[in-house]
Amino acid sequence: MPELPTPDSAGCCGPLDARAADRDTATALARTFKALADPARVQLLSIVAAQDGAEACVCDLTEPLGLAQPTVSHHLKILVDAGLLAREQRGRWAYFSLVPGALSSLAAGLAEQVPTHQG
């Protein structure tokens, strides 16, 4: 339960100042969405998510996308940097797994970043 909103938030306009603090969060969220703003990366994430244990070898990811392995590795790196996939090297190959809850927390992040201030 939130305490009372700021006393000067009379009616329509709400606590505008509170939103400035959300700018960093918005920037972080936008960066994650940018990682997903590419069909190949959406496909990679989906394919990894659909595997047993939500994990796939990079060697299994090039063929379904019809892309060269350096290109696939480039896309995978962007997904790892965005915190959506985790990478683990095992001998010759790198394995990629879905970071649990990353997608749902991404959706929740949007809803959470602005505190509710309805009367």
Place this chain on the structure above:
Amino acid sequence: MPELPTPDSAGCCGPLDARAADRDTATALARTFKALADPARVQLLSIVAAQDGAEACVCDLTEPLGLAQPTVSHHLKILVDAGLLAREQRGRWAYFSLVPGALSSLAAGLAEQVPTHQG
């Protein structure tokens, strides 16, 4: 149309052919994520979502972002085109409301686009 997966995909590689059908879905999802790949648009969506009735007048959206109204209108149009916001003209001002379920179906879309094929 291949009937069977490649015979040498023993174990590890799953039904790769099924994934080709997901390319259009991935493209559509990526387009929506691209609409969210900008901090100003994430903030706009959040501010609208936090209003009473998840609706806001464009006149209330310029100040919290510190952007000119044409710029805000440009970002809002991208969010409307992506199906995340709905626009309604009322007299002089346009009102924008969150499309119910758009964000959650976006997250679900990723999980849904690849059929589960775990054994």
